[in-house]
Amino acid sequence: MTKTLSELTILNVEGLTKRFGGVTAIEKIDFSVLPGKIVSIIGPNGAGKTTLFNCITGLYSPEEGSVYFDEQILLNKLYPFAITAKGVARTFQTIRLFKHMTALENVLVGAHVRTRLGLTDTLFSTRRFRLTERKITAHALRLLDFFGLQAKADTLACNLAYGHQRKLEIARALASAPKVLLLDEPAAGMNPKEKDELLALIRAIRDTGITILLIEHDMKVVMPVSDKVIVIDYGKKIAEGTPREIQNNSRVIEAYLGHGGGYHGHAGSH
Ligand SMILES: Nc1ncnc2c1ncn2[C@@H]1O[C@H](COP(=O)(O)OP(=O)(O)OP(=O)(O)O)[C@@H](O)[C@H]1O
Numbered sequence: 001m002t003k004t005l006s007e008l009t010i011l012n013v014e015g016l017t018k019r020f021g022g023v024t025a026i027e028k029i030d031f032s033v034l035p036g037k038i039v040s041i042i043g044p045n046g047a048g049k050t051t052l053f054n055c056i057t058g059l060y061s062p063e064e065g066s067v068y069f070d071e072q073i074l075l076n077k078l079y080p081f082a083i084t085a086k087g088v089a090r091t092f093q094t095i096r097l098f099k100h101m102t103a104l105e106n107v108l109v110g111a112h113v114r115t116r117l118g119l120t121d122t123l124f125s126t127r128r129f130r131l132t133e134r135k136i137t138a139h140a141l142r143l144l145d146f147f148g149l150q151a152k153a154d155t156l157a158c159n160l161a162y163g164h165q166r167k168l169e170i171a172r173a174l175a176s177a178p179k180v181l182l183l184d185e186p187a188a189g190m191n192p193k194e195k196d197e198l199l200a201l202i203r204a205i206r207d208t209g210i211t212i213l214l215i216e217h218d219m220k221v222v223m224p225v226s227d228k229v230i231v232i233d234y235g236k237k238i239a240e241g242t243p244r245e246i247q248n249n250s251r252v253i254e255a256y257l258g259h260g261g262g263y264h265g266h267a268g269s270h
């Protein structure tokens with residue numbers, strides 16, 4: 001059956017299963033993502049959310065199942081760098097910046113996956129190399145500006161405020177010019193004002209056409225921003241729907257209450 005244009009998915013997760021010894025971290029997870037949407041993944045601590053991201057981005061290879069990008073490209077046979085080069089970028093739950101590099105240098109690292117320069121170009125600083133360097137530096141500075149970090153371009157990542165480090169991680173991921181951006185608890189540890197700002201930035205990124213997968217505990221962040229919410233509990237998808245549908249889903253309410261109450265599983269304890 002041929003699909004109409006509006007049905008073409010950017011990401012298709014089919015029957016994804018990942019085990020660690022006796023622990024099944026995720027089990028037969030299925031979902032699809034339409035381009036230009038924000039899809040949130042929620043679930044209690046240890047539910048398997050990060051494992052799902054690790055399978056999609058090639059850090060873990062799943063025991064079963066497939067991840068298709070742009071309908072045809074089977075991501076889970078590729079190495080992480082190749083997946084980034086195809087257009088899938090991510091941030092990590094625990095900040096993973098190069099601490100002793102400047103903000104600008106961190107973004108430049110992210111951009112290099114996009115350049116087509118060979119060793120000769122780099123060694124002999126060819127004209128092509130210099131032009132490309134100038135272009136990616138300009139682009140990196142624009143990205144920093146988008147996150148309100150241009151004044152911090154020359155600041156070492158370790159000297160940035162926590163909220164700025166979180167934003168810099170997203171800037172670095174965007175530097176690889178992704179079509180899909182996976183954010184693993186980007187708002188963890190932020191105060192309400194920082195969360196509001198982040199929400200606006202996530203929307204602005206989506207408005208540029210980038211599809212976003214968001215792992216987030218704070219329902220105040222998830223509900224207003226998500227086109228679709230996927231709920232994982234003990235490694236299984238237990239619900240999928242609009243924020244409103246999810247909020248009223250009895251299985252979801254039960255899963256959260258059963259795990260010690262409330263939607264706020266934790267606030268960035270990792
Ligand atoms: N590398 C690993 N080795 C062994 N077990 C792992 C590994 N990664 C994850 N797990 C296990 O898989 C399960 C799911 O973990 P995961 O980190 O994906 O959960 P999560 O939903 O991201 O939780 P949190 O909200 O706390 O971040 C847990 O039982 C965890 O201990």
Ligand SMILES: [Mg+2]
Pocket residue numbers: 049050051093
């Ligand atoms: Mg996690």
